[in-house]
Amino acid sequence: MSTANRLLTDGLFRERPDGSIVLIGGVSASSGRTHFPRLAACPYTGAADVEEVELPTTGNLWGWTAVTTRPPGYDGELPFGFGVVELDDGLRVVTRLTVADPAALEFGQPMRLVADRLQTDDDGTVVLTYAFAPAGADA
Amino acid sequence: MDVSITGVGLHPFGRFDGVTVTDMGVTAVQAALAEAGNPQFQAAFCASVYSGVASGHKVLGSLGLTGVPIVNVEAGCASGGAALMLAAHAIANGQYDTVLVFGMEKMPKGIIRSSFFEPWREQGGLAVTPAYFALRAQRLVRESGVTKEHLARVVVKNRANGARNPNAMYQTPTTADAVLGSRLVCEPLHLHMLCSPNEGAAAVVLQKARPGDGAVRIAAAALRSHLPGSVLGEATPMSGIDDTGIDPPSTLAADAAYAEAGLGPADLHVVEGQDTDAARELLGYEELRLCERGGAAGLVERGDTEPGGRLPVNPSGGLLAKGEPLGASALGQVVEITQQLRGTAGPRQVDGARVGLAHTVGRGANAAVIICTR
Numbered sequence: 001m002s003t004a005n006r007l008l009t010d011g012l013f014r015e016r017p018d019g020s021i022v023l024i025g026g027v028s029a030s031s032g033r034t035h036f037p038r039l040a041a042c043p044y045t046g047a048a049d050v051e052e053v054e055l056p057t058t059g060n061l062w063g064w065t066a067v068t069t070r071p072p073g074y075d076g077e078l079p080f081g082f083g084v085v086e087l088d089d090g091l092r093v094v095t096r097l098t099v100a101d102p103a104a105l106e107f108g109q110p111m112r113l114v115a116d117r118l119q120t121d122d123d124g125t126v127v128l129t130y131a132f133a134p135a136g137a138d139a
Numbered sequence: 140m141d142v143s144i145t146g147v148g149l150h151p152f153g154r155f156d157g158v159t160v161t162d163m164g165v166t167a168v169q170a171a172l173a174e175a176g177n178p179q180f181q182a183a184f185c186a187s188v189y190s191g192v193a194s195g196h197k198v199l200g201s202l203g204l205t206g207v208p209i210v211n212v213e214a215g216c217a218s219g220g221a222a223l224m225l226a227a228h229a230i231a232n233g234q235y236d237t238v239l240v241f242g243m244e245k246m247p248k249g250i251i252r253s254s255f256f257e258p259w260r261e262q263g264g265l266a267v268t269p270a271y272f273a274l275r276a277q278r279l280v281r282e283s284g285v286t287k288e289h290l291a292r293v294v295v296k297n298r299a300n301g302a303r304n305p306n307a308m309y310q311t312p313t314t315a316d317a318v319l320g321s322r323l324v325c326e327p328l329h330l331h332m333l334c335s336p337n338e339g340a341a342a343v344v345l346q347k348a349r350p351g352d353g354a355v356r357i358a359a360a361a362l363r364s365h366l367p368g369s370v371l372g373e374a375t376p377m378s379g380i381d382d383t384g385i386d387p388p389s390t391l392a393a394d395a396a397y398a399e400a401g402l403g404p405a406d407l408h409v410v411e412g413q414d415t416d417a418a419r420e421l422l423g424y425e426e427l428r429l430c431e432r433g434g435a436a437g438l439v440e441r442g443d444t445e446p447g448g449r450l451p452v453n454p455s456g457g458l459l460a461k462g463e464p465l466g467a468s469a470l471g472q473v474v475e476i477t478q479q480l481r482g483t484a485g486p487r488q489v490d491g492a493r494v495g496l497a498h499t500v501g502r503g504a505n506a507a508v509i510i511c512t513r
Contacts, residue, residue, distance in 0.1 A: 065273035
């Protein structure tokens with residue numbers, strides 16, 4: 001990735017040397033539960049023993065739609081896919097989807113994490129966000 | 140509980156250019172106080188979400204009615220329910236004899252912008268309220284056999300009811316074809332399946348009940364928030380777990396209200412329910428235990444919730460016909476239930492209604508369930 005990229009926000013996901021990305025969650029040793037994005041305390045028990053954890057990059061599609069109307073604060077492409085993916089560890093994550101045609105997706109289909117171009121800032125910087133794509137499809 | 144509703148008032152729900160949110164609150168408060176015989180009240184609770192600092196003080200300050208405690212309450216779409224819960228219990232617990240409850244809102248058009256979401260969630264397209272509604276609707280389709288035709292029938296029902304409500308924003312009936320032909324916002328939800336954020340106000344005067352006063356009583360007023368783990372409740376966190384076994388806030392509030400009232404869903408005669416989108420009304424049937432899980436489509440097919448059905452829901456037209464001024468919507472429901480139980484609902488009257496329930500749920504998550512009896 002060139003330096004002309006920036007991530008949507010810090011702490012949500014990170015780029016690996018090979019250009020792939022991984023979501024950064026939190027896991028509480030005492031509750032055994034994982035959450036995303038990482039918080040200071042476990043959102044299930046309030047325990048402070050939260051450690052950073054890299055979340056599974058694959059899962060299954062659990063819910064999906066497409067946004068066709070420009071929502072406030074959003075400057076990216078329309079329409080865009082939006083949904084919930086159940087990661088391989090059972091955590092359900094709210095996510096952008098690379099597919100904006102709801103009829104092209106089906107419940108439970110395998111999905112994989114990809115970096116997606118959200119928008120280009122006025123200075124040419126490309127803003128990257130995380131998204132899920134059908135497993136096997138090109139990013 | 141021994142709490143009577145002795146006055147109700149509304150500012151119509153709709154679009155009112157040039158009328159301030161304070162003006163609308165004043166209209167509703169004056170109407171409710173006049174109906175109650177202008178009693179002295181010892182406290183006021185004001186519900187609003189977008190009206191800014193001390194919005195209730197501005198309304199009562201316009202009327203020379205300050206000096207008493209004025210508590211401004213924000214609980215998302217359930218703000219009015221939260222304010223009424225605080226007021227009713229304050230009277231039931233002996234703190235006050237008479238309390239004024241009111242709510243008002245003046246919302247911009249279109250998708251609601253909420254400071255609930257961080258800027259990066261907005262920029263990333265992860266803060267789109269109707270998209271969350273759509274995921275919830277899709278789950279109802281998958282797990283309860285609800286179809287788009289069922290969703291359209293809810294809209295047709297509520298718009299037909301709204302055509303009999305002079306305080307509704309939309310007073311024209313519609314057809315299933317028109318609903319299904321309206322623009323797709325977020326599959327499976329079309330534009331006419333979503334309520335319009337708008338403007339309006341509502342007010343209720345609560346007083347310690349006097350035996351034989353004949354007034355509509357508050358039998359229960361419950362407010363609950365969400366439990367951890369649900370990814371699709373109105374709390375909309377970025378992650379959650381399999382929530383199949385986690386009761387949503389509406390069920391928590393309903394169960395608390397049924398217990399407080401000593402009544403159950405089978406005792407209800409009329410319901411005003413949260414219909415921010417058509418699927419939300421159907422999900423409410425299940426969450427409020429008006430039917431078993433998975434039974435919402437059956438209620439629609441049997442016409443149970445139509446006027447004249449077993450349990451009419453949203454005879455006022457609901458939010459789909461009235462629009463949703465957040466701070467006013469729950470109290471607007473209570474105004475409708477009060478008129479239904481008084482037998483003064485005119486062309487919208489549910490015959491013989493003596494027990495009514497009002498349900499709001501929204502951002503937070505917050506869910507309020509109010510049960511009234513007469």
